[in-house]
Amino acid sequence: MKNRERIFNLPAVIVWSVGAIVAIHLARLFLSDDADFALILAMSFIPARYGEFAAMLPGGVAAWFWTPLTYALLHADGVHLAVNLFWMAAFGSAVARRFGAARFLMLSVAATLAGALAHFLAYPGDKGVMIGASAAVSGMTAAAARFAFMPGGPLGTGRGQSDAFHLPAPPLRAVFTNRNTLIFIGVWFVINLVFGVQGALLPGVDGAIAWQAHIGGFVAGFLLFGFIDPFPHRPPTR
Secondary structure, eight states: OOOOOOSSOHHHHHHHHHHHHHHHHHHHHOOHHHHHHHHHHHHHGGGTTTTTGGGGSGGGGGGGHHHHHHHHOOOOSSSHHHHHHHIIIIIIIIHHHHHHHHHHHHHHHHHHHHHHHHHHHHHOOOOOOOOOSSHHHHHHHHHTTTTTTTSSSSTTTTTTTTTTTSOOOOOOOHHOOHHHHHHHHHHHHHHHHHHHHHHGGGOOOOOOOOOOHHHHHHHHHEEEEEEEHHSSSOOOOO
């Protein structure tokens, strides 16, 4: 009897995360415009909420505590949703295979919070809403960069090998000696800065892109990788 192959070769935590975000987006399509707007105000991250403006928004002061996380569950439209979920499937899957579900979710939460903090520091008192899982996905991308390009890693010489996701990662300072990793990080920052400043260059994007939140999530994922990673890191070599 032949073994059945899964249709989606993705870690379960990625499938469930994608499914939950898609379900929320689809459910919003059945809401009235007023109800959807109220939901956005109650769940999005709004820097001005941390001031006198809080009393005027759904959730009041209590929303201080959930909106730095719940903003990641909402997306502006199908294009915004598809881009984030594509990157989550591509880079989040590598991290989930290495970390496992619990550590993957821990990293995602940390990157989401870091994205909110970076956005708040960039726009204190701003009344605009921020939504989307981009900060969390940026954290996943950064975590993947810490090990994926190393020799034997899934994007290094270990392509297709089952243990490529479980090899010891290099220490932080050694990451900056890997040419492929540096190129990847450089390209990521350039893309985010270019499209962050000129969001209209992206099809289907009308509003501004919260590129500061992307960088906040990326930095968090890059720095926290060593604390969350369950595998020992290689000692520095000469």
